[in-house]
Amino acid sequence: MKTSLISQEELLLEFEKKINAEQKIEPLDWMPDEYRNHLIRQMSQHAHSEVIGMQPEGNWITRAPSLRSKKILLAKIQDEGGHGLYLYSAAETLGVSRDQFIQWLHEGKAKYASVFNYPTLTWADMGAIGWLVDGAAITNQVSLQRTSYGPYSRAMVRICKEESFHQRQGYEIMWKMMEGTKDQQEMAQDALNRWWWPALMMFGPHDSDSPRTSNAMKWKIKRETNDNLRQKFINKTIPQAELIGLKIPDSNLVKLSDENYQTSDINWDEFWKVVNGNGPCNEQRLAHHIKYHNEGAWVRESASLSNPK
């Protein structure tokens, strides 16, 4: 094989040349360990988020207000599970098994999006999650379609196609409630009040406090910085709120120009508290995942016994 004759420096040069030429890196290509490890961390966190994200919405399946909304919610949650599967299989191409990814999640070594550590208290939360949480996720994922790792990029393209239904169904819930009774309007506003800041936190810390951003940008794993993506989301979401009569819960909100807004700074203490495991539902979400994973062990075991490799 040629590999053994080429030095690490030459391999790195070749790798960076490909990245700079906007060529995708594929599973069998040489890549620096740091690049592989960044992807393992980011893609598994992304996959876990899709799967853990099924829990807050699953909370409302049996209490959906109509058959129509129940069918839609079921389809949306099934999509989230599917997105988790696209991402796990893309992440597995980096040489880590699915069992390993799940073990890291259960041990607390891998994270998932902190936003799912908030509780879903009313039906309006289904609207707020679809509109804001999926809306923020789409903003991030549209940008990640251009990520330099081929399998990740292709999974993102597939996911983005499906996500726009999620955001629209959420916004429709909010709109219908704003067209409804005073109680319904208050319920929708309350949901926005509770989900607005967690949604803005989804983009992560400020670029200046995000230690891993620089290599991730250089190697085009990330294509836009946290702050840029957050601003894009803010600018497109505020007019959507105003259109249906919702008020953004930020007394210092300033409209700088057309479709350009300045918000107050995020409460970073709360952000780090939730990231570090002390949000309202952290324990519950993980315990639920561990319980059902363990309860399914006998199924996996008997399936592998009846189909030996």
Add this chain to the structure above:
Amino acid sequence: MSNTDTQGELWEVFIQSKPGQSFKHAGAIHAFDREMAIENARDTYTRRGEGSGLWVVRSKDIVSVTPNEEGYFFDPSNDKVYRNPTFYEMPEGVKHM
């Protein structure tokens, strides 16, 4: 590529979006046998009528060229430009060619 211990083998999924078109790689799934593989592939990759055909194949059965071999593996075709129609000279004014 790794196989997992408890979640079945890894299978690659290929979708044909319309009759007559080529099958295209979509991603992978885990399954314990062929039937489970094709059903998991359906549920995971074709929830919105994306496919008129579906193939699954065990990942370990796929043979591929490693990137380091790419250069010389495809070499034999690079010096045969006469396989391309643009190689040939044509007289001025020839039609339907």
